[in-house]
Amino acid sequence: MxxxxxxxxxxxxxxxxxxxxxxxxxxxxxxxxxxxxxxxxxxxxxxxxxxxxxxxxxxxxxxxxxxxxxxxxxxxxxxxxxxxxxxxxxxxxxxxxxxxxxxxxxxxxxxxxxxxxxxxxxxxxxxxxxxxxxxxxxxxxxxxxxxxxxxxxxxxxxxxxxxxxxxxxxxxxxxxxxxxxxxxxxxxxxxxxxxxxxxxxVNKDDQTYEKFFASVGTPACRAALDAVQREMLLRRETMLARFEADAAAKGYTFHNLGSTDRAYEFAVLDQVWNFWQSGTVDNCPTVPDAHAATDDELWTWSLGHGLSIYQDQSDGPSGVGPYYRQAATQLGWADLKFKHLDGVRRFPDLYQPNSVLPEDMRGTYDGxxxxxxxxxxxxxxxxxxxxxxxxxxxxxxxxxxxxxxxxxxxxxxxxxxxxxxxxxxxxxxxxxxxxxxxxxx
CATH class of the missing domain: 3.40.50.1820 (Alpha/Beta hydrolase fold, catalytic domain)
Structure with a gap:
């Protein structure tokens, strides 16, 4: 997912x-x-x-x-x-x-x-x-x-x-x-x-993923990434306007997720995962100082380093929706705790594959x-x-x-x-x- x-x-x-x-x-x-x-x-x-x-x-x-x-x-x-x-x-x-x-x-x-x-x-x-x-x-x-x-x-x-x-x-x-x-x-x-x-x-046991994110790279890099992710939600109103404008320009809709606000939070939750999936420790120096960065700097860096948009056009039956269906029913997913985001998340049950699927594709997990x-x-x-x-x-x-x-x-x-x-x-x-x-x- x-x-x-x-x-x-x-x-x-x-x-x-x-x-x-x-x-x-x-x-x-x-x-x-x-x-x-x-x-x-x-x-x-x-x-x-x-x-x-x-x-x-x-x-x-x-x-x-x-x-x-x-x-x-x-x-x-x-x-x-x-x-x-x-x-x-x-x-x-x-x-x-x-x-x-x-x-x-x-x-x-x-x-x-x-x-x-x-x-x-x-x-x-x-x-x-x-x-x-x-x-x-x-x-x-x-x-x-x-x-x-x-x-x-x-x-x-x-x-x-x-x-x-x-x-x-x-x-x-x-x-x-x-x-x-x-x-x-x-x-x-x-x-x-x-x-x-x-x-x-064992889909309910995601301790291995939590340990991974607590040890990958260097302490300084992990702290910087967590800070950026948190800042993206602290500046939600400003960043959401940019997110909505970008989505409108590309013709994206978010009926599956329910709102642009939910889609934005989902995208932010994936940032750190995506950084490590395709990046390396060599990319750590590019992480901005979350508190000092301007809105433009934070937004631009995030777009290039892990922020991505889950939209109806890609997540339905003709896109990668079948993958999320499989994740929801048999493959499982990482239900991360995001403790560093306490107090800035609005949708605590959002981060799961059924969230991005149209209703008729959703399923029940069988492990x-x-x-x-x-x-x-x-x-x-x-x-x-x-x-x-x-x-x-x-x-x-x-x-x-x-x-x-x-x-x-x-x-x-x-x-x-x-x-x-x-x-x-x-x-x-x-x-x-x-x-x-x-x-x-």
Whole structure:
């Protein structure tokens, strides 16, 4: 449950952990790609439920955009179907396959382990995001098991062509999605590498997040950030006028949240989280003196460092609303206490995902699935690797790997863009060796 910047970052699937599928290939490589495209296209066309939308050359290899017919409800196929979007970067049917789940819309980037292994990659748009949805969405069918079952169907279909090792990967919500897939269908993949994947196994217990914000960075930086956040609410009337003007200029409305005042407070509550999610201690010197800063200085700095606007246009069914629905019902959220804001908050029950959703998308939390996945990963998960960032709020609640060839690494001084390449040299060498071994054995 974070900002528009956060949602954009997650939807973009953490570009710093990826390589854009682009480039001009030499003539010979293009010729080989054309031949490979022709060969694999016929085989793809023969897979039931798979439809080829387009094919392009990316880096000298065919890059397919596809759809796959999925049941709305894997428990009851009679409820209808929808078309789920995929992309496939094809190198060789004998090369490893990386299954990437971004957790949101359809990704267009390669992943770190795809490059490391010189692998193929299939990317899946999460159900009910983007255009991967039926004409009429029943939000009760947006569950982690249903999405895992979507991915299972894709893996079963493509394994008929790609017979080498399959490794799953994803970042943030995409990393969570890949962990859920592994939990429900552990025979699908040979290994999983999940980046900055939160594990809110006990939603009511947010002590880990509170400890994180009490220790991240330096005491001086933490105090300065808290002071700015408090000052933004102390100057509410002045800042709210700026907030309203900015929202009006962009055509934003706040029917879901109920008022611009509530929307403004929600945005301020997210400021410190967003600062650490995308920033580092190197940004601390930019934090203004909250008491000495003018309104203009405070507003301008906040807009560039964590203040973001939750509006109806982004938080409904066509935007990132499906994420907040999942957070409200299964994924959980950090219900921070904000003790340093005592006396300046007006809406004590505001900071939860249902607040930003239209009424028909709101749901009731059920933590059974989260607890089950957490226990399974701790005790039975095999060949799983978790990469976290030391200064990333989302990395505060981590998955704990089992003793079955499973590992967890923390990238020092890194945020929500933590990747294997940012690990300490010894950890990076060990992690890369493990991933290569998993792809070869």
């Amino acid at each position: 974070r900002s528009r910047k956060t949602a954009a970052l997650l939807c973009a699937a953490l570009v710093s952990a990826s390589t854009v599928l682009a480039g001009t290939a030499p003539a010979a490589a293009t010729e080989n790609a054309d031949r490979a495209a022709s060969d694999i296209r016929e085989q793809l066309a023969a897979i039931p439920g798979l439809t080829l939308v387009s094919v392009a050359d990316q880096g000298g290899y065919p890059y397919y955009t596809l759809t796959f017919t999925q049941p709305v409800d894997h428990h009851d196929p009679s409820k209808g179907t929808f078309e789920q979007r995929l992309t496939l970067w094809h190198k060789s049917t004998q090369a490893p396959m990386v299954l990437y789940t971004g957790g949101y819309g359809l990704a267009t980037t390669t992943r770190e382990i795809t490059t490391l292994l010189d692998a193929n990659q299939v990317s899946i748009e999460h159900r009910y995001f983007g255009s991967s949805r039926p004409a009429r969405v029943g939000w009760n069918d947006l569950t982690i098991w249903q999405e895992a079952s979507d991915e299972h169907a894709v893996v079963e279909a493509l394994r008929t062509l790609y017979t080498a090792k399959w490794l799953g990967t994803g970042a943030s919500k995409g990393g969570m999605t890949q962990v859920y897939h592994e939990r429900y269908y552990p025979q699908d993949l040979d290994a999983v590498v999940a980046y900055v994947a939160p594990n809110d196994a 059974r699935a989260a607890r089950d996945v957490d226990q399974w990963v701790r005790t039975r998960g095999e060949r799983m690797m978790f990469i976290y960032g030391q200064n990333d709020p989302w990395s505060a609640e981590k998955f704990k790997p089992s003793k079955h060839d499973a590992y967890r690494y923390v990238a020092p001084n890194s945020n929500h863009s933590a990747v294997v390449a940012k690990l300490a040299p010894e950890d990076r060498a060990a992690a890369e060796a493990t991933i290569r071994r998993w792809a070869a054995e």
